[in-house]
Amino acid sequence: MSENVNPTPSRDVTAAGTHGTVTHPDRFTDPGVPEHNPRLTDRDPKAAKRAERTVVLLFGVSILGSIATLVAYFLVRPDGTTEGVRLSNVLLGTAMAISLLAIGIAAVHWAKTLMSDRDYIEERHESRSSDEVRAVAAAGFKDGYEDSGLARRGVLKGAVFSALGLVALPIAVPLVSSVGGDWNVGKFRHTMWRSGMRLAYDPTGRPIKAADLTVGSVAHVIPDVPAEERETHEWITEKSKAVVLLVRLNPEDLKADQSPEGETWSYDGIVAYSKICTHVGCPVALYEQQTHHLLCPCHQSTFDMADGAKVVFGPANRPLPQLPITVDDEGYLVAQSDFKEPVGPSYWERLK
Amino acid sequence: MSTTINSPAEPTTPAGKAADFLDQRTKIGVLTKQLVRKVFPDHWSFMLGEIALFSFVVLLLTGFFLTMFFEPSMELTEYHGEHPAQLHGQLMSVAFASTVEMSWEVRGGLLMRQMHHWAALVFLASMVVHMMRVFFTGAFRKPRELNWLVGTSLLILGLGAGFTGYSLPDDVLSGNGLRITDGVVKSIPVIGSYMSYFIFGGEFPGEHIIPRLFTLHILLIPALILALIGVHLFLMVLNKHTQYPGGGRTDKNVVGVPAVPVFATKMVGNFFIIFGVLALMGGTMAINNVWNYGPYDPSLVSAGAQPDWYMLFLEGSLRLMPGQGTEWVIAGYTLSLNVLIPAVVIPGMLFTFLFVYPFLEAKVTGDHREHHVLDRPRNRPVRTALGVAFLTAFIILAVAGSNDLLATHFVMSLNAITWALRILFFVGPVLAFWITKRICLGLQRKDRELVLHGHETGRIVRFANGEYIEVHRPVDEQERWLRVNYEAYRPLEIAPATDARGVRRKGYRSDRRWQRISRFFYEDRVEPVTPAELAAAHAHGEHDEIEAQRGTPELVSGSASGEREH
Numbered sequence: 001m002s003e004n005v006n007p008t009p010s011r012d013v014t015a016a017g018t019h020g021t022v023t024h025p026d027r028f029t030d031p032g033v034p035e036h037n038p039r040l041t042d043r044d045p046k047a048a049k050r051a052e053r054t055v056v057l058l059f060g061v062s063i064l065g066s067i068a069t070l071v072a073y074f075l076v077r078p079d080g081t082t083e084g085v086r087l088s089n090v091l092l093g094t095a096m097a098i099s100l101l102a103i104g105i106a107a108v109h110w111a112k113t114l115m116s117d118r119d120y121i122e123e124r125h126e127s128r129s130s131d132e133v134r135a136v137a138a139a140g141f142k143d144g145y146e147d148s149g150l151a152r153r154g155v156l157k158g159a160v161f162s163a164l165g166l167v168a169l170p171i172a173v174p175l176v177s178s179v180g181g182d183w184n185v186g187k188f189r190h191t192m193w194r195s196g197m198r199l200a201y202d203p204t205g206r207p208i209k210a211a212d213l214t215v216g217s218v219a220h221v222i223p224d225v226p227a228e229e230r231e232t233h234e235w236i237t238e239k240s241k242a243v244v245l246l247v248r249l250n251p252e253d254l255k256a257d258q259s260p261e262g263e264t265w266s267y268d269g270i271v272a273y274s275k276i277c278t279h280v281g282c283p284v285a286l287y288e289q290q291t292h293h294l295l296c297p298c299h300q301s302t303f304d305m306a307d308g309a310k311v312v313f314g315p316a317n318r319p320l321p322q323l324p325i326t327v328d329d330e331g332y333l334v335a336q337s338d339f340k341e342p343v344g345p346s347y348w349e350r351l352k
Numbered sequence: 353m354s355t356t357i358n359s360p361a362e363p364t365t366p367a368g369k370a371a372d373f374l375d376q377r378t379k380i381g382v383l384t385k386q387l388v389r390k391v392f393p394d395h396w397s398f399m400l401g402e403i404a405l406f407s408f409v410v411l412l413l414t415g416f417f418l419t420m421f422f423e424p425s426m427e428l429t430e431y432h433g434e435h436p437a438q439l440h441g442q443l444m445s446v447a448f449a450s451t452v453e454m455s456w457e458v459r460g461g462l463l464m465r466q467m468h469h470w471a472a473l474v475f476l477a478s479m480v481v482h483m484m485r486v487f488f489t490g491a492f493r494k495p496r497e498l499n500w501l502v503g504t505s506l507l508i509l510g511l512g513a514g515f516t517g518y519s520l521p522d523d524v525l526s527g528n529g530l531r532i533t534d535g536v537v538k539s540i541p542v543i544g545s546y547m548s549y550f551i552f553g554g555e556f557p558g559e560h561i562i563p564r565l566f567t568l569h570i571l572l573i574p575a576l577i578l579a580l581i582g583v584h585l586f587l588m589v590l591n592k593h594t595q596y597p598g599g600g601r602t603d604k605n606v607v608g609v610p611a612v613p614v615f616a617t618k619m620v621g622n623f624f625i626i627f628g629v630l631a632l633m634g635g636t637m638a639i640n641n642v643w644n645y646g647p648y649d650p651s652l653v654s655a656g657a658q659p660d661w662y663m664l665f666l667e668g669s670l671r672l673m674p675g676q677g678t679e680w681v682i683a684g685y686t687l688s689l690n691v692l693i694p695a696v697v698i699p700g701m702l703f704t705f706l707f708v709y710p711f712l713e714a715k716v717t718g719d720h721r722e723h724h725v726l727d728r729p730r731n732r733p734v735r736t737a738l739g740v741a742f743l744t745a746f747i748i749l750a751v752a753g754s755n756d757l758l759a760t761h762f763v764m765s766l767n768a769i770t771w772a773l774r775i776l777f778f779v780g781p782v783l784a785f786w787i788t789k790r791i792c793l794g795l796q797r798k799d800r801e802l803v804l805h806g807h808e809t810g811r812i813v814r815f816a817n818g819e820y821i822e823v824h825r826p827v828d829e830q831e832r833w834l835r836v837n838y839e840a841y842r843p844l845e846i847a848p849a850t851d852a853r854g855v856r857r858k859g860y861r862s863d864r865r866w867q868r869i870s871r872f873f874y875e876d877r878v879e880p881v882t883p884a885e886l887a888a889a890h891a892h893g894e895h896d897e898i899e900a901q902r903g904t905p906e907l908v909s910g911s912a913s914g915e916r917e918h
Contacts, residue, residue: 024887025883027883030600030602030837031599031600031830033599033600033601034598034830073459078456078459080457081435082436085455088459088462089463091635092635093463093467093632093634093635094631094632094635094636097629103624104621104626107621108618108622108625115613117614119607119608119609120391120607121606122592123605124603124724126722127590179553180549180553181554181558188555220651232428233559236557236648237558239649239651243651279690280534280670282531283650283652283653285655297654299670300671301675311675311676313767314671314675317679317690346538346539346679346688347538347686347688348538348540348542348685349686350686351681351684351686352684352685
């Protein structure tokens, strides 16, 4: 900001033009710090007075802003309604902003117009310490090492380092080990679905009858468990794995599902797939009826529900695992078993 | 200034007495003597780091307020508040309920929350922009490599602070963010599943994650950030600030304004302006209204979900990676490259580049000197181009993180956008590199042109012999110095493969490799104008100066024929 351009052109140019045979230096020479260019407030006392008044006025505005903030705080209480909360927030924020901004602008204006803007020059020194200082420091370490006697006492040296090395473990082991719970990563393999467990609507928990589903309809499904069980932590963790998306397709449209030879995992065009994306685990929730495509809103992996939930686009690699379903005696949809493979994102020992 | 050290006068004023009290116990006079009139170069771009610092201060102030009301518990509770109506009677975690209550029932609570969130976004943005300034001007060179490492670590900690804070309200949006994190962690070979257990204390989401993130967010990460800010500023004072090139600015001095009063006043003013702007944002711009998303439910997700801006590049990276054929099973173990590459390898490459760049550049430049005068970005074409290339990749990934919004806003095919961005991710940075490098070289040539021939004035004159010329105004010596005062580094020169007796030299191959990289950096270069070149240019373009010097109309032919042409 203080880089003032010297207004008078250099005289070198004429000199260079007139005698071309003179030998020239390799580099130009530094012209030095440009001379100080006085500002309007430096030259004109009236302008300086004006700037001073502006600064004073701004500090005054800040005082008013602070008072306004307090008034807003005490008089405009959020009454709990959207409008009330919004009004209180806008008044508080704006008044506070005025009180703060005015001080900031005043300070900067003051510094730019009224404080001296002359450049000062300070010497720099090399960052490194001198050789003498280094020598003294190195000698200090050497003397200290000798004073400690470690060089002569090899066993002591070994004992010190062994003890210090080992003492990290009593701290680190509990710190790491206890934090991971029971470390039973085998839980990734299973969900709470069991043979005969009814499929229920999420979040109401009402069991689903096959007859209730029209062709093209889609249902977000949870396992049918008692309502009080659904108000626990364990439920949230189980639900994170167990959620299912169910679609009723026209049986002719159903090209394939994941049933192995000799088994039927679908029921009359109704297919149920894990809702947990095989990419990184978002709930796959956007179903497009026309194309039978299921889209994950997080990273846009797209699965074809009419074709074994195969990946048709996006970063997912594997199809969504299918939940084998059938109906019970009362016509309710039930699971034949748990999923036959781990749901959700891939992990190292998934196939082990 | 006029007090003498030899005759210690008894202090009389209260301030003097306090100073005396303090100094008798701490020798603080020595420190103050050095700092009070310490010279700081003045430039708007030196303020960017200050913005980061001050938004961090705002984060501490507003964050303290929030901790007074936030309860980091995943206990389930029924929401009893009347407002907002849609939450009444819903089952949710205490963390979510307390977030809503502090926004709706605590006076100033919503303002503090919104200011805190905005300050976090500004904190990270200003860190990134500050880092760009440091990178493009070469402020990371010796002796400031260490401070560059500290700064990069601060950026990573800032990302960690943002991520842990974002997840605390336990709403649907941040819960899905955590779930994505879990999926990414699980993709890490061998230890992924166990790391997931380590983070969540069991299976996702469990009941520990919010209290754990809270402790990281309000204790560990801010403590580390504060400590590193201390180191960052200490090194800045120790090394003294860099300065832009110009007359009188050398590697042996620092030219600028004294700390007291000018620099300090501007700095305090800047603090209040940042604070004020954040208050205005918090007061007028709604952000993260978690009650609209609802409490976390593992089966819910909203379309068009976006992370905060600093996570967009990771999100975009995950979105761009094609899934087909990128999950490998090796001896029965699953290697999910479709997650590992975008979410671990790509950010790993970015931060590795940032950490090693100062050392890489010093090595290929063969440069061991201290640098305190900054580079003009054009004078280091390859560095500038590399920086722009990385930024381009970053921006393309961030755009990819919004590909669904692009598709819905511009009614385009999501798949087409994704494919275009996949290709652009590889092509864009290369193009950006090439274009930037060309622009830099062009600007350097322009500098030469200006130094040799001066600025065009637009004034055309005709000589008596009928020759037309355009008058050029020569650059003054300050401007000339700015445009010639740089070094055009050359590629490394290495000793030959064999010595005088024809014996193969050890280390030749490694030298060769470094030379190749060095060529990439410095093969194309534009040398600054030398005084001899300037003299030569003037020898054949003599009319210009005569005209410009005298500025008299004697060489201009009469007004009848020699008017300006357009």
